Amino acid sequence: MAVKLLLVDDEEDLLTLLRFVLEQMGYQVATAANGKIALDILDKAGATAPETLPSVIISDVMMPEMDGFSLVNALAERDYTKHVPVIIMTAKGKTRDLFQASAEVAAFVEKPFEPKTLREIIESLLKK
Numbered sequence: 001m002a003v004k005l006l007l008v009d010d011e012e013d014l015l016t017l018l019r020f021v022l023e024q025m026g027y028q029v030a031t032a033a034n035g036k037i038a039l040d041i042l043d044k045a046g047a048t049a050p051e052t053l054p055s056v057i058i059s060d061v062m063m064p065e066m067d068g069f070s071l072v073n074a075l076a077e078r079d080y081t082k083h084v085p086v087i088i089m090t091a092k093g094k095t096r097d098l099f100q101a102s103a104e105v106a107a108f109v110e111k112p113f114e115p116k117t118l119r120e121i122i123e124s125l126l127k128k
Contacts, residue, residue: 002028003126008038008059021115035066039074046080053080056122058087076104085125
């Protein structure tokens, strides 16, 4: 059975490309254009079909409606998502510093990155 991922980013082209690449690697990928949409998807799954929750969430930081900071905090407050590792994608090195104090963030990847780097991070988180 394929590992489920949730990819959250407001850049549609990047979302499409990453989804394609991750699916080619064998992952099952759901997408959301911002943190609010991601949270809606996760809340629905948590309430009705917990087996459909992702094994890993990959999120951008800067997004409309609900940014990566708010999403990480909201995930940590929910029993059904607080155990799901979150990978933060960012192009801004200083943003990473703000997240390092947060135990809820499992890993970081700075844009641009090689797909194999993301795969290595995902696989290492799945082994934990």
